[in-house]
Amino acid sequence: xxxxxxxxxxxxxxxxxxxxxxxxxxxxxxxxxxxxxxxxxxxxxxxxxxxxxxxxxxxxxxxxxxxxxxxxxxxxxxxxxxxxxxxxxxxxxxxxxxxxxxxxxxxxxxxxxxxxxxxxxxxxxx
Amino acid sequence: xxxxxxxxxxxxxxxxxxxxxxxxxxxxxxxxxxxxxxxxxxxxxxxxxxxxxxxxxxxxxxxxxxxxxxxxxxxxxxxxxxxxxxxxxxxxxxxxxxxxxxxxxxxxxxxxxxxxxxxxxxxxxxxxxxxxxxxxxxxxxxxxxxxxxxxxxxxxxxxxxxxxxxxxxxxxxxxxxxxxxxxxxxxxxxxxxxxxxxxxxxxxxxxxxxxxxxxxxxxxxxxxxxxxxxxxxxxxxxxxxxxxxxxxxxxxxxxxxxxxxxxxxxxxxxxxxxxxxxxxxxxxxxxxxxxxxxxxxxxxxxxxxxxxxxxxxxxxxxxxxxxxxxxxxxxxxxxxxxxxxxxxxxxxxxxxxxxxxxxxxxxxxxxxxxxxxxxxxxxxxxxxxxxxxxxxxxxxxxxxxxxxxxxxxxxxxxxxxxxxxxxxxxxxxxxxxxxxx
Numbered sequence: 001x002x003x004x005x006x007x008x009x010x011x012x013x014x015x016x017x018x019x020x021x022x023x024x025x026x027x028x029x030x031x032x033x034x035x036x037x038x039x040x041x042x043x044x045x046x047x048x049x050x051x052x053x054x055x056x057x058x059x060x061x062x063x064x065x066x067x068x069x070x071x072x073x074x075x076x077x078x079x080x081x082x083x084x085x086x087x088x089x090x091x092x093x094x095x096x097x098x099x100x101x102x103x104x105x106x107x108x109x110x111x112x113x114x115x116x117x118x119x120x121x122x123x124x125x126x
Numbered sequence: 127x128x129x130x131x132x133x134x135x136x137x138x139x140x141x142x143x144x145x146x147x148x149x150x151x152x153x154x155x156x157x158x159x160x161x162x163x164x165x166x167x168x169x170x171x172x173x174x175x176x177x178x179x180x181x182x183x184x185x186x187x188x189x190x191x192x193x194x195x196x197x198x199x200x201x202x203x204x205x206x207x208x209x210x211x212x213x214x215x216x217x218x219x220x221x222x223x224x225x226x227x228x229x230x231x232x233x234x235x236x237x238x239x240x241x242x243x244x245x246x247x248x249x250x251x252x253x254x255x256x257x258x259x260x261x262x263x264x265x266x267x268x269x270x271x272x273x274x275x276x277x278x279x280x281x282x283x284x285x286x287x288x289x290x291x292x293x294x295x296x297x298x299x300x301x302x303x304x305x306x307x308x309x310x311x312x313x314x315x316x317x318x319x320x321x322x323x324x325x326x327x328x329x330x331x332x333x334x335x336x337x338x339x340x341x342x343x344x345x346x347x348x349x350x351x352x353x354x355x356x357x358x359x360x361x362x363x364x365x366x367x368x369x370x371x372x373x374x375x376x377x378x379x380x381x382x383x384x385x386x387x388x389x390x391x392x393x394x395x396x397x398x399x400x401x402x403x404x405x406x407x408x409x410x411x412x413x414x415x416x417x418x419x420x421x422x423x424x425x426x427x428x429x430x431x432x433x434x435x436x437x438x439x440x441x442x443x444x445x446x447x448x449x450x451x452x453x454x455x456x457x458x459x460x461x462x463x464x465x466x467x468x469x470x471x472x473x474x475x476x477x478x479x480x481x482x483x484x485x486x487x488x489x490x491x492x493x494x495x496x497x498x499x500x501x502x503x504x505x506x507x508x509x510x511x512x513x514x515x516x517x518x519x520x521x522x523x524x525x526x527x528x529x530x531x532x533x534x535x536x537x538x539x540x541x542x543x544x545x546x547x548x549x550x551x552x553x554x555x556x557x558x559x560x561x562x563x
Contacts (some may be wrong), residue, residue: 013227020232023153024239084222086213088282092484103418106226 003120004045006030007081008064009053014105018051021109022116025041035059039067042074049100049119054083054090065097078119082107175246205274209289214272218265225265229258260396267398268404274325274405281409282325282487283438286317288328288359288430291360292352295332303348313351319359321430327406328430331414334399335363335426342424343367353374358412358432364425370418378416403428439501439557444550450543452472457543458512459553460486460519461560466534467498468510482536485519499561514522516540 009015012033019029030045032038036058042050047115050068052061059067062083066076078100083090086104094102103116189344232254234240235247243251273279299527303310339348346366353360357441370378374385382397392407407414407428412429431440446457462482467475478502486502517537539560547553 011223011227013222014230017227017230017234020234020239024234024237031472084226089487092487096484103223106229106258107278109237 002026002028003049004028004030004047005049006038006041006045006049006060007051008032008035008053008056010056011035011053011080014053018112025113027116031056035061035064038064042068042077043071045075046073047080049116050077050079051103051116052079052081054085055078056082062094065094065099069098080115080119158227158405159496167179183361191426200268200469211272211278211419214269218269221265222262225258225262228260229255232258242414264396264398267396271398271405272404274409279409280487281327283322283410285320285435286323286325286328287354288321288323289314289330290363290473292350293362295336296350297327298333299336299340301346306340306342308340308345309347311347311349313349315352315354317354319352319354320432321359322433322435323410323430324406327410331403331406332361332363334403338426339363339365339367339424344416346423356432358429360427360429362425364421364423366423369420369422369424370416371420375416375418379414383560385548393555407454436554439503440550440554441494442503443553446503447543447550449505455543456506456508457539458504458509459557460504460512460516461539462519462523462536463499463539463543463561464500464534469530470534475534477530478527478534478536482519482523485522501557507542509540509545510541512540 007015007018007020007022007029009018010033015033019031022029026065028060030041030047032041034057038052038056040049043046045051050064052064054061056064061083062063065081066091067080068077068079074088081094081099082103084105084106091102100119103115105113192440222299232251234241236251236255270279275541292314293312299310310438336348336350343365343554344367348366349362349364351362355364370385372381378385379400381401383400384397404414407430410430410432412427412428412430415428416424418424443457444458449455450457472477486500507515519536520536527534527536541547541553542558543553546556
C-alpha cells in the first residue's frame with residue numbers, strides 16, 4: 001500500500017509541485033495550506049510522514065510540530081521541515097527537537113526524495 | 127652755634143629738602159600712574175579672560191550638542207544596518223519562493239514526469255534550469271554579503287587540517303577538470319596543516335578560488351597549494367589562465383566585479399564570490415591577496431593565523447570585557463568539564479562533544495578547549511542569567527547522556543565579571559583552576 005505524506009505550505013504552487021513529485025514516486029499526498037488545517041488533517045488521516053513549511057498562517061511549522069508532539073496519535077509521525085529562510089541555528093534547533101529532516105528552498109528533488117525515504121525508513125533503491 | 131645761625135643752616139638746607147620732597151612726590155606720582163596702568167591692564171586681562179571663559183562655555187555647549195547629534199546619528203545608522211539586513215533577508219525569502227516552483231516545475235518536465243519531451247525542448251529547459259540555479263547562487267551570495275557587512279556571520283571554529291579541506295575541494299573539481307582537459311595540481315605538505323577555522327567557510331573560499339581559476343583558464347593547469355608555517359597556514363590557488371590587468375588588480379575583491387568574458391563554458395559567476403571570500407578570511411583574522419599579469423596566469427593567496435583554543439578563548443573574553451567598564455556591563459563564562467572519558471569509545475565521545483557544542487553555539491561563541499573542557503563565552507550576560515543558561519544546558523546534556531546510556535559525567539561552573547575576575551587574566555586563571563590546566 002502506498003505511503004501517505006501530508007504536505008503543508010501556504011504557497012499553492014509549491015504544494016502542487018511537491019505533490020506532483022511525490023505522486024510520481026508512488027506516494028499518496030494530502031495537502032494543507034495553514035497550520036490549523038495541517039494539525040486537523042494529521043489527526044484525521046494519520047499520515048506516514050509530514051512535510052511542513054516553517055512560515056504559514058494559523059500556526060507555522062514549529063507550532064504544528066509542537067502540537068502534534070502533544071498527542072499520542074501523532075507524536076510518532078516523522079516530520080521534515082522546509083523553508084525559504086535557511087538558517088543554521090534553526091536547522092540545528094529543529095534537528096535537536098527531533099525533526100526527521102530539513103530542506104531549504106529552492107530544493108533539489110533528489111535531496112527531497114532521499115530525505116523522505118530516510119524518514120520513512122525505506123531502503124534506497126538505486 | 128647761636129639760634130640765628132641754626133635757623134640759617136636750616137634755611138640753607140630747605141631747597142635740598144624741597145627738591146628731595148619734589149623728587150619723592152614725582153616718584154610717588156610715577157608709581158601711582160604705573161599702578162593705575164597696571165590696574166587697567168589687569169582689568170583688561172580680566173575682561174579678556176571673562177570673554178574667553180564665556181567663549182569656552184559656548185564651545186562646551188556646542189560640543190555637547192554635537193555629541194548628542196553624533197549619538198543620534200549612530201543610533202540611526204545602527205537602525206539602518208538592521209533594516210538593510212532585514213531587507214536583504216526578506217527579499218531573499220521572497221525571491222526564493224518563486225524560484226522554488228520554477229525550478230521544480232522545469233525539473234519535473236525534464237525528468238519526464240509530465241510525459242516525453244523532444245531533444246530541443248530538453249535543451250531549452252536545461253538552459254532554464256542552469257539559470258535558475260545561477261539566480262539561486264546570486265541570492266545566496268547576496269545574503270552572505272549582507273550578513274558579513276552586518277557582522278552577523280558567526281564562525282563555527284574548530285581545529286581542522288586545512289589539507290583535508292583543500293583535498294576535498296580538489297576532488298570535487300576533478301570531473302570538471304577532466305571534461306575541460308585541465309590539470310589540477312596539488313601541492314600539500316606531507317603532514318597536517320592545522321588551524322582553528324570554520325571548515326565550511328574555508329571550503330567555500332577554496333571553492334570560490336578554484337571555480338574562478340577554472341572559469342578563466344582555457345588550457346594548462348590549476349594549482350592548489352597549502353603550506354604549514356609556524357604562525358600561519360598559507361594557501362594559494364594559481365592558474366595558467368588569462369590573468370588580470372594591472373589596473374583591474376586592485377579592484378578584484380570589490381563587489382560585482384567581473385572582468386571580461388569567462389574563458390570556458392559552464393557556471394556564470396555572480397561577481398560576489400571574491401568579496402565574500404575576503405570577508406570570510408578576514409573574519410578569521412587572516413589576509414587574502416592576488417598576484418597576476420595579463421596572459422600570464424593568476425595566483426590568489428590567503429593566510430590563516432594559527433590560534434590555539436586557549437588563545438581564541440582569551441580573544442573572546444577580551445572582546446567581551448571591552449564592553450564592560452568599571453563595574454558596569456557584564457560577561458559570563460560557562461565551563462563544562464567532562465570526566466570519565468577513558469571508558470567511552472571515541473565515536474560516542476565525538477557525538478557527545480558535538481551535542482554539547484551545538485547546544486552551546488546557540489547561546490554564543492563557544493570554544494572547545496580540548497577533549498575534556500568546553501568553554502562558552504556569554505557577553506552582556508550577568509551571573510544570574512548565566513546560571514539559568516548553565517542549568518538548562520546541563521539538563522539537556524544529562525537527558526542526552528542518559529538517553530544514549532553514556533557513562534560520563536559533565537559538570538558545569540559559571541564565572542562572571544566582575545565577581546569572579548575583572549581582567550581576562552583573572553578569569554582565565556580561574557578557568558585553569560577549575561579545569562586543572
